[in-house]
Amino acid sequence: MLMQASALPLKPFRRGKVRDVYEVDADRLLLVATDRVSAFDVVMEETIPYKGAVLTQITAWWLRQLEDRIDHHMLSADIAEIVREVPSLRDHEQELAGRAMLVRKSTVFPVECVVRGYISGSAWKEYREGGTLAGEPLPSGLLESARLDPPIFSPATKAEEGHDENITVERMRQLIGDNDARELERLSRTVYESGRRIAAERGIIIADTKFEFGRMRGTGRDTGGKVILVDEVLTPDSSRFWPADRYEPGHGQPSFDKQPLRDYLDEEKRAGRWDGNYPPPRLPKDVIDATSARYLDIYRRLTGHTLDPNGRH
Ligand SMILES: Nc1ncnc2c1ncn2[C@@H]1O[C@H](COP(=O)(O)OP(=O)(O)O)[C@@H](O)[C@H]1O
Numbered sequence: 001m002l003m004q005a006s007a008l009p010l011k012p013f014r015r016g017k018v019r020d021v022y023e024v025d026a027d028r029l030l031l032v033a034t035d036r037v038s039a040f041d042v043v044m045e046e047t048i049p050y051k052g053a054v055l056t057q058i059t060a061w062w063l064r065q066l067e068d069r070i071d072h073h074m075l076s077a078d079i080a081e082i083v084r085e086v087p088s089l090r091d092h093e094q095e096l097a098g099r100a101m102l103v104r105k106s107t108v109f110p111v112e113c114v115v116r117g118y119i120s121g122s123a124w125k126e127y128r129e130g131g132t133l134a135g136e137p138l139p140s141g142l143l144e145s146a147r148l149d150p151p152i153f154s155p156a157t158k159a160e161e162g163h164d165e166n167i168t169v170e171r172m173r174q175l176i177g178d179n180d181a182r183e184l185e186r187l188s189r190t191v192y193e194s195g196r197r198i199a200a201e202r203g204i205i206i207a208d209t210k211f212e213f214g215r216m217r218g219t220g221r222d223t224g225g226k227v228i229l230v231d232e233v234l235t236p237d238s239s240r241f242w243p244a245d246r247y248e249p250g251h252g253q254p255s256f257d258k259q260p261l262r263d264y265l266d267e268e269k270r271a272g273r274w275d276g277n278y279p280p281p282r283l284p285k286d287v288i289d290a291t292s293a294r295y296l297d298i299y300r301r302l303t304g305h306t307l308d309p310n311g312r313h
């Protein structure tokens with residue numbers, strides 16, 4: 001069932017570009033990944049079949065893989081279990097299946113924790129222009145798409161609107177304090193390095209990714225104040241995924257994710273039919289279908305299973 005926007009009998013908490021977030025109670029949120037798609041920070045009018053379920057189930061899969069390395073927000077991504085926990089969602093079981101995740105509510109740190117294991121995109125642009133990344137000098141002579149060992153941690157601020165802004169680690173320390181800054185960097189590196197290794201075994205390069213962390217609310221002896229991994233984790237929306245068998249440094253890489261959509265929009269821009277702002281152009285069916293197929297393909301390559309749209313495993 002396609003979803004552009006949700007309307008649930010719960011208190012709205014936040015609506016992001018892709019996710020609708022509801023408050024279940026003082027300690028829990030319901031994250032609903034819709035089928036909305038954004039590119040160049042503009043949300044399209046059309047929806048991408050299965051996209052919401054793919055994003056939620058990839059995050060759930062990673063959190064199960066990484067369970068012994070990181071504390072996280074997921075309570076359940078199984079719709080039957082969620083409806084048992086939140087009976088008021090009974091009539092919405094069908095539309096939520098696969099795409100909903102019940103999570104621990106946290107206070108999200110106001111920084112995006114970006115880890116780059118390969119130099120690409122805005123990082124390549126900065127390096128090419130001045131030899132730096134996140135303001136820090138890098139070795140000279142790196143090729144575009146080169147692997148970075150160790151990976152580079154390059155935080156950004158969470159912009160309420162428009163593009164996120166890259167900041168230095170020093171600036172991150174000023175924003176959230178030395179201890180938390182150090183801890184978030186350590187956790188980001190741990191999760192990225194595990195993720196990069198696991199994905200590589202499946203023929204996928206995770207070139208870079210963005211994590212969000214939160215501090216758990218409440219005063220529980222084991223849980224109050226603890227830093228946990230929240231939001232989506234190592235998905236094609238929060239990361240760059242490249243097919244490993246086509247990897248070749250020296251130029252940009254074909255990407256697994258929204259490439260058909262980006263190519264189409266680039267063409268519309270080049271032809272002078274779109275200025276890059278809202279409203280976006282209408283998407284032809286073949287672009288929608290190709291994008292949907294990409295998401296499903298990534299899910300299958302990563303997990304080794306075909307997506308069960310109901311999110312049962
Ligand atoms: N466990 C959590 N506690 C509180 N907020 C969360 C949690 N997990 C995710 N969020 C927030 O939910 C929102 C997810 O919606 P999304 O569509 O990704 O938004 P955005 O357009 O900001 O990327 C984000 O603002 C994220 O910070």
Ligand SMILES: [Mg+2]
Pocket residue numbers: 016231
């Ligand atoms: Mg987001």
